[in-house]
Amino acid sequence: MKRAVFYLMIACVVLWSAGPLLWQFATSLKPDAELTRLPPILPPEPTLDHYRALFTDTTFLRIIANSAIVSSCSTALSLAIGALAAFGLAELNVSAKRFVLLFVLSASMFPPIATVSPLYLIIRGLGLRDTWWALIVTYTSFSLPLSVWIMTNFFRQIPDELYRAARVDGCGPFQAFIRIMLPLAAPGVVTTAILVFIFSWNEFLFALTFTATAKSRTIPVAIALFPGLHEIPWGDIAAASVVVTIPLIILVFAFQRLIIEGLTAGAVKG
Amino acid sequence: MMERENGNRFVMPAVVMLSLVTIYPLLSVLYLSLHRRLPIFDVSKFTRLDNYRFLLTDDRFWNALRNTVYFAATSVTLELLFGLGIALLLNRSFRLKGVVTALVLIPWAVPTVVSARMWEWMYNTDFGILNYLLGMKINWLGSPFWAMNAAVFMDVWKTMPFVVILLLAGLKMIPREIYQAARIDGAGAWPIFMKITLPLLMPVILVVLILRTLDALRIFDAVYVLTGGGPANTTETLSIYAYKVLFQTLQFGYGSTLSVVIFLCIGSLSILYLRLLRAEGSR
Numbered sequence: 212m213k214r215a216v217f218y219l220m221i222a223c224v225v226l227w228s229a230g231p232l233l234w235q236f237a238t239s240l241k242p243d244a245e246l247t248r249l250p251p252i253l254p255p256e257p258t259l260d261h262y263r264a265l266f267t268d269t270t271f272l273r274i275i276a277n278s279a280i281v282s283s284c285s286t287a288l289s290l291a292i293g294a295l296a297a298f299g300l301a302e303l304n305v306s307a308k309r310f311v312l313l314f315v316l317s318a319s320m321f322p323p324i325a326t327v328s329p330l331y332l333i334i335r336g337l338g339l340r341d342t343w344w345a346l347i348v349t350y351t352s353f354s355l356p357l358s359v360w361i362m363t364n365f366f367r368q369i370p371d372e373l374y375r376a377a378r379v380d381g382c383g384p385f386q387a388f389i390r391i392m393l394p395l396a397a398p399g400v401v402t403t404a405i406l407v408f409i410f411s412w413n414e415f416l417f418a419l420t421f422t423a424t425a426k427s428r429t430i431p432v433a434i435a436l437f438p439g440l441h442e443i444p445w446g447d448i449a450a451a452s453v454v455v456t457i458p459l460i461i462l463v464f465a466f467q468r469l470i471i472e473g474l475t476a477g478a479v480k481g
Numbered sequence: 482m483m484e485r486e487n488g489n490r491f492v493m494p495a496v497v498m499l500s501l502v503t504i505y506p507l508l509s510v511l512y513l514s515l516h517r518r519l520p521i522f523d524v525s526k527f528t529r530l531d532n533y534r535f536l537l538t539d540d541r542f543w544n545a546l547r548n549t550v551y552f553a554a555t556s557v558t559l560e561l562l563f564g565l566g567i568a569l570l571l572n573r574s575f576r577l578k579g580v581v582t583a584l585v586l587i588p589w590a591v592p593t594v595v596s597a598r599m600w601e602w603m604y605n606t607d608f609g610i611l612n613y614l615l616g617m618k619i620n621w622l623g624s625p626f627w628a629m630n631a632a633v634f635m636d637v638w639k640t641m642p643f644v645v646i647l648l649l650a651g652l653k654m655i656p657r658e659i660y661q662a663a664r665i666d667g668a669g670a671w672p673i674f675m676k677i678t679l680p681l682l683m684p685v686i687l688v689v690l691i692l693r694t695l696d697a698l699r700i701f702d703a704v705y706v707l708t709g710g711g712p713a714n715t716t717e718t719l720s721i722y723a724y725k726v727l728f729q730t731l732q733f734g735y736g737s738t739l740s741v742v743i744f745l746c747i748g749s750l751s752i753l754y755l756r757l758l759r760a761e762g763s764r
Contacts, residue, residue, distance in 0.1 A: 217573070221581060224567055228585050231638065234610050235599045249613045296495035303488025311492060313755070318503045320751040322699045324720040325740040326506035328513070328727045352502040355495050384486050413592035415702035420728060431594035435706045445602050452595040459590040467583045474643065475650040 232456065239449035246445055261450035270425045271433070271451070278429040278455075281343050282411040285350035289407045290400060292351065293358025298388045300359070301366035302374055312363075319356035323416050331420055345421040346429065350414060354407040357477055361406070364476050365399025366392060402473035405466050409459060430455045507744065513737035521731055532738035542739065544714055545722040551629065552704070552718060553697035556636045560693060561686065563637070564644030569678075571645065572652045589642035597706035600635040622708055625715040632704045632716050639703065640696070644689055651685030652678070691754040695747060719743050 238246065240257035265271050299305050300312065330349060339345045369392060377387040393400070415431040422428045434455070437448050463470065514533070517526045536542055571582060588596065603611050604621035612618055621631045655678065663673050701720035704710070710717035710725070717725075723743060727736035 217570070217575070220570055221575070224570065225581060225584050227638070228588055228642070231596075231599050231603060232587065232591070234603060238602065247608050249608060249610065252610065252613075292494045292498065296492045299488030299491030302485075303491065304485045305488045305492050311496060314496070315499065316755065316758075317751055318499045320695055320747060320754070321503050322720070322740075322743050322747045324699065324701060324723050325510055325744040325747075326502055327724075328733055328736060328740065329506035329509035330502065331728075332509075332733075348498075349502065352498045355499055359495055384488070384491075388491075409590055413594070415592075415594050415706070416724075431592050431702075434592075434598055435594045437598075445605075448598050449602070452599060456591050456595055459592070460587060463586050463590050464583050467579065467586065470586065471582075471646050471650070474646050 235449045235452050238445060239453050241446060243446055261446040262454070264447055265450050265454065273425050274428055274430055274433045275454075277343065277425075277427055278412060281346045281350065281427075281429060282408050284343070284347045285354065285411040286404050286408045288347065288351040289354045289358045290404055293355055293403065294362050294393060294396075294400065295388070296355075296359045297362035297366055298392055301363050302371075302392070303384065315356050315359050319360070323353070327416060327420055330417070334421055340421060341423040341427045343427055346411075346414075346418060346427065349417050349421070350407075350411040353417075354410050357406055357410070358403045361403045361473055361476050362396060362399050365396040365402075369395045398469065401466070402469040402476075405462055405470055406473050406477070409462065412455075412459070510737045510740045510744070513733055514735075514741045516734045516737075518734040518737075519732060528734070532735050535735065536738055536742065541714065541717070541722060542719075542742075545717050545719045548629065548714075548716060549698055549700070549718040549720075552633060552636070552700060552716075553694055555630075556633045556640075556697050557690065557693045559633070559637045560641045560644045561690065564641050564689075565648055565686075567641070567645045568648035568652055569674075571649055585645060586642045588639050589646075591639070593639065593702045594706050596635060596639045597703050600631070600638070601707055604631055623712055625712055628708050628712055628716045632707055635707060636697070636700070636703055640693065644693060647685060647689045647692075648682065651682050654685075655681045687757060688754075691750065691757065695750055695754070698747060698750070699743070719746075 234252075237253055239261050240259070241254040242256070242258045242260060245254055296315075300308060305311060334340055334345045373391055373395065374387055377391040378384070382390065413431060414429075415435065418429045418432045419435070422432060425433075430451075434448060434451055437444060437451070515527060515529060517524060517528045517531070519525075567585065571578070571585065575581075591599075601622065603609050606612060606618060606620045606623065609621070611621065619627060621627045659677055659681075660673065663677060668676075699720055700718050701724065704716055704718055705721050705724070708716045710721045719739065720743065723736055723739035726732050726739060
């Protein structure tokens with residue numbers, strides 16, 4: 212009996228978490244005429260029309276490509292710059308180390324709205340408005356606190372002797388970093404990569420401000436500004452939502468443990 | 482023993498990039514906030530504290546502040562209460578626990594914009610599933626009373642996983658022996674929760690409380706996409722108001738003043754958080 216109540220509660224939790232997405236998925240399979248009819252909740256004759264509309268629309272394909280390129284480049288850059296800094300902070304002498312760590316931590320709490328207008332002015336001044344670079348540089352910078360923080364924790368867990376041994380064997384600090392330390396911190400690198408990628412893929416405020424056309428517009432902006440002449444095209448929006456959410460769901464199922472570790476390390480460990 | 486090399490050059494790129502997106506914008510916003518700056522009309526005039534004086538009498542600012550505080554207070558409270566409940570459930574062992582945990586985590590990974598549009602559709606007065614299931618015709622996003630609460634529910638859905646994950650990590654740190662000892666002494670479930678779990682979990686709860694409050698006070702995208710701040714500015718938060726002043730009416734001076742105020746609110750709370758972390762670390 213007690214067990215039954217427990218499983219009922221778990222079922223409620225699952226329904227609450229997954230229900231809205233399932234409803235969105237059902238919506239994406241309904242022909243336009245069905246959208247304004249309830250019941251039935253599930254489409255009696257599911258159709259892929261909305262998906263077909265998306266994938267034959269070159270603008271939407273371009274926007275997906277924009278998002279993929281911006282997110283991958285930001286992730287790569289953030290990992291490279293973040294790993295270097297994390298290695299320095301964990302293993303080497305750094306001037307004012309406490310201050311640097313504090314700076315990194317407080318930078319993560321910066322309200323984006325307070326920085327968006329000066330950054331907009333710089334980007335416009337440099338002629339980078341509506342380019343991938345505007346977003347790549349911004350996302351790389353704003354994800355650095357997370358990268359540095361998580362990877363510093365991982366580097367610290369690696370026994371010191373390994374680094375010293377590499378140095379005694381004649382590796383320079385940089386070589387020791389690349390050949391010995393980085394491979395050992397691989398789980399930390401993967402965790403960081405996933406979190407930074409999700410952050411960049413989902414970011415909205417900067418993307419809305421720095422982009423103007425399909426040339427550089429990313430998925431969240433496109434979904435927010437979905438064109439509708441007379442009424443909102445709910446079916447197309449639902450299909451687009453499903454398409455951009457699927458990669459994230461795959462990431463969550465594949466890397467659940469790493470994501471949970473990363474989130475916890477990013478928040479609690481001092 | 483070998484002397485540690487200097488690692489400044491390893492840290493430098495990160496520090497430079499971070500300064501570029503934090504220290505520089507902060508100084509720039511402070512500077513702009515003392516000006517009347519309308520780029521389209523080529524107006525740029527030093528006006529000392531005029532913007533700040535205007536802020537004090539700006540009803541729309543106070544309205545946005547009230548909305549933001551209401552949003553943060555209700556959404557963080559609900560997230561903590563339900564999040565704690567779900568964390569306690571997931572802390573037991575049961576079949577398919579991994580799958581359930583992943584499902585619970587999914588709303589966190591869903592893009593905020595997608596979540597906003599998804600809820601917008603569910604809240605639809607005529608064709609939304611919510612009214613259908615409730616058998617009612619509530620104008621969720623069109624009525625001043627419901628719109629803000631509708632935004633709160635959406636945020637609770639989206640960010641509760643984060644709360645659950647952190648609380649779950651906190652629960653795992655409580656040694657099992659304490660529970661065993663309490664059970665041998667014949668303590669019931671409720672006293673165990675009140676006297677053992679809750680006090681030992683308190684440090685984590687505090688961290689979650691502050692982190693989530695910091696996030697909720699900055700809220701922009703979710704509400705901006707869901708309601709655009711409407712109806713009649715009843716869901717306009719500080720960030721949304723600042724964004725509209727900056728990029729819709731292009732008043733960079735006054736918009737910067739609003740940014741500075743938001744920065745000060747968040748900043749003071751961040752200091753509290755950092756103090757708390759340090760107190761934790763020194764224990």
